[in-house]
Amino acid sequence: MASGSVESLDQLPTALLATIMTKLDISSISSLAVTCRNFNSCASQILSFLPNFHILDISPSMELIKPLLPPNPYLKSLKLDCGQLNDSSVELLLRPSLQELCLHNCADFSGKLLSEIGLRCKDVRSLYLGSVAEKRGRAVHISDLEELLRGCTQLEALNLMFDISLFLRHNFARVWGLATEKLSSLEIGYISSVTVTELLSPNVGPHQCPNQIRPSILPGIQKLSLSVDYITDTMVSTISKGLILLTHLELRDAPLIEPRVTFDLTNSGLQQINQHGRLKHLSLVRSQEFLITYFKRVNDLGILLMADKCAKMESICLGGFCRVTDTGFKTILHSCSSLYKLKVSHGSQLTDLVFHDIAATSLSLTHVSLRWCNLLSNHAVRSLVCNLGLKVLDLRDCKSLGDEALRAISSLCKLKMLLLDGSDITDAGIAYLNRGIISSLVSLSVRGCKKLTDKCISALFDGSSKLELQELDLSNLPGLSDNGxxxxxxxxxxxxxxxxxxxxxxxxxxxxxxxxxxxxxxxxxxxxxxxxxxxxxxxxxxxxxxxxxxxxxxxxxxxxxxxxxxxxxxxxxxxxxxxxxxxxxxxxxxxxxxxxxxxxxxxxxxxxxxxxxxxxxxxxxxxxxxxxxxxxxxxxx
CATH class of the missing domain: 3.80.10 (Leucine-rich repeat, LRR (right-handed beta-alpha superhelix))
Incomplete structure (x- = not known):
């Protein structure tokens, strides 16, 4: 090496090293910090200049996180698991320079977290708060939400992933009226359907004349994702009418008791969807978290009425529509020519016939999920694989699928995720994956496939090299032993x-x-x-x-x-x-x-x-x- 040249990176001038390291994320900085003293010292210094600080896979304590977050006027994005933090860390975390703030597992924080964000982070554009005040003795008040919405005037995306149903309803609409018109994406962990309806209904305001209609709340919302007690006709209609820019709608409910007709979704409610014609992504899911229940008041007619207005839909997710038959599901495939993502769960009347002529459509599906669709057989999979661009295929709990399905799937050279839980496949069928797609798979699940033994491991990996597989689920396999x-x-x-x-x-x-x-x-x-x-x-x-x-x-x-x-x-x-x-x-x-x-x-x-x-x-x-x-x-x- 020529005289005067630098033989290793740690011999570079400190200022140059610091400039390079400020361009890295926290993972790369950590990798450098443990290699030598010079890098360690430099890493500690540049924490005052980092634009992004992301730690989501551990929950650091206050003692550990404090030296990593010194005063930093350049910090734009902070993502943190707050499982070991509480209100005492508010001053440390909340910086006026932040534009993106993502705080998970905030169970030990009170509502003060919301109000302090409104006071300290006025330029934040994207905000995610998870599990706020879920620990006993903590509470969130409507005034906290008010301070948040009043202060964050640049907010574009808001994710409140906790139960906000305890807020007093008579102040709820007034407080949300303070939200900036720039807010285009809203996700809420839990809220009652009645509150949603009252919030978005164009009712007469409290100090207005009878002929004066209150301005629309949240006029700029394009993406809305809600978990509610019941998905109802009234709520769906109100959302569809009130949010004229809506392109993404995701609704999920988990009833505690069987819904009455006034608190349920029917064919009439489906007909109200996409009244302004902008909707591209729709998800309607009835969870069975607390009660085995379905959308029993929706049938093929409701799907037909909805499909008339959803020709431009790109993604559809339907869960719990037990009375919809092949006729309804085929209508979706043949009406939505831009569809690339299809998810159906608990489709108890969905059969192979839905996909019989899918090759005749112009669809290019990349994501397909057909979970708990027990009438599906190998024939459906053979039809589906004409979509050679499939990247995600979820066939969990389709119990009639066997080795012939795996033979067909082996032709999907772009497949990244394959979920086959509870199917009837054998070790011989697994071997088809080795000959075809094992080199592209990133995630594979065969949980509960009772016929699999130790031989499936060798069948899957023998002779394979340079695999990308990162996630493997072999749970509930009685024939899997230490040898496998x-x-x-x-x-x-x-x-x-x-x-x-x-x-x-x-x-x-x-x-x-x-x-x-x-x-x-x-x-x-x-x-x-x-x-x-x-x-x-x-x-x-x-x-x-x-x-x-x-x-x-x-x-x-x-x-x-x-x-x-x-x-x-x-x-x-x-x-x-x-x-x-x-x-x-x-x-x-x-x-x-x-x-x-x-x-x-x-x-x-x-x-x-x-x-x-x-x-x-x-x-x-x-x-x-x-x-x-x-x-x-x-x-x-």
Whole structure:
């Protein structure tokens, strides 16, 4: 190398290094910070200049987050999991320079969070608040919402992912009247249908003459997403009439009791949809979270009436329409020539005939979800695959699908996500994926496919190289044992999320194999797993926990185990790895309770590995010793 030249990056001038690092995100900065002292020092300094600060896969405490968020007039975007924070962190988090603010898991905050955002973040354009005041003793008042809407005059997108139904209704419309006309996207975690109707109805104002109509509330809304108690004709009609710019409408309900006709959706309500002709994306879903119930007052006629006004629709999601038959669903396929996304759940009368002549249409579907459509067979899948551009195919709980469906699916070379839970496939059928689409798949789920055994692992991965697979769900497979997991570990597939819950033959050997697994050289060494679900696996003993502590599974962020294995060891593991979410009660891992979409979303856990090291530099090994003591105590019992 020529004399006077720089032999390594850490020899660059500090000012130049800082300029380069301000262009990076927090994950890249963390990666650099743990490589040498110069980079570590520079990383600490440039935190005062970063435009974006995003940490969503761990819940940092106030002590950890405070040094990472010094005064920074350049900070534009802040995304944070606030699971360990409360009102005392408001001053630290809320900066006047922010234009995007996304705060998840705000259960320990009160409504003060909303009012303070209105006072401190007047230039924010996109705001997401999750689970605000859900912890006992916390509350959100209508005045807090008022301060938020009054202060944030530049707001364009607002996501309030918590229950706002407790606000006093007589002030509700007045407060929302303060919202800026720039607001174009609104999502609410829970609100009653009556409140929505009253909010958007063009009624006479309280101080107006009878012939003077109140101006429309939220006139600029283009995207509206609501979870309500009941989807009703009145609410749908009011939304359709009042929001003239609406292009996205997503409504989801979860009735506690069977709806009466006045609190339900009927054919008449469907006819009111898209009165202004701008709607491109429609989702109407009746959840069975609390009660097994359906849209029993909607039939094919309602779908026909709706389809007349929905020719330009690009995305349709219908859940719980049990009386709609092939006639109604075919009408959608043949009327909506621009449709690329179709989701139907609990379509109890949907059969293969819906897709019999789909090749004759001009459709180019990329996302298809047909969950709990039990009358579908292999014939429907053979018809569907004429859409060679399919990227997402969700056929969960279609119990009649077998190996012939997999043979057809193997021709979809662009497929990224395939969900086959509860189907009748076998190890032989899985082999079709190896010959076709395994190299393109990012997510595969065969949960509850009872005929699968250890052989499905070798059938899937033998001879494959350079795989993109990141998520694999092998839960509830009674024929899957440690031998299958050993084969998986040897395949060196860079899986980041592995679910094997309710597998009785999975034991300690599987954990040891996964802890020792090395992925290919291009992706680095060591286990790539960031989520591991072993809940209720029959062979897991306290021995496994020796392999779950550091330095094994360096990237692990979510772990599901059975708490009864030994509570002391589970607690010690949680303390040993403070950024690891340990679930012991059977809850699903890595899911957002407010988001049940089937979109292809991959967590970027990688950024947290070096961040954890950076944050905890210099800490002692007391947690390791504590966990070893718990293990020793158990072995002596």
């Amino acid at each position: 997991v050993l084969t998986l570990a040897k395949s060196r597939v860079p899986i980041s999320e592995l679910r094997m819950r309710q597998c009785p033959l999975i034991g300690d050997t599987s954990v040891m194999a996964l802890a020792s697994m090395q992925v290919d050289d291009d992706r680095g060494h060591g286990s790539s797993l960031q989520l591991l679900d072993l809940y209720n696996c029959g062979g897991i003993t306290p021995l496994s926990f020796r392999w779950l502590k550091k330095p094994y599974f360096p990237r692990l962020r979510w772990l599901g185990v059975t708490g009864s294995v030994n509570r002391d060891i589970v607690d010690a593991l949680a303390r040993n790895r403070p950024f690891l979410h340990v679930a012991c009660h059977g809850e699903e891992l890595g899911t957002d309770p407010w988001n049940d979409s089937d979109g292809l979303y991959m967590h970027d856990y990688e950024e947290m590995d070096e961040l954890e090291q950076w944050l905890q530099e210099g800490e002692g090994e007391s947690d390791d010793e504590e966990m070893e003591d718990a293990e020793d105590d158990l072995l002596m019992e």
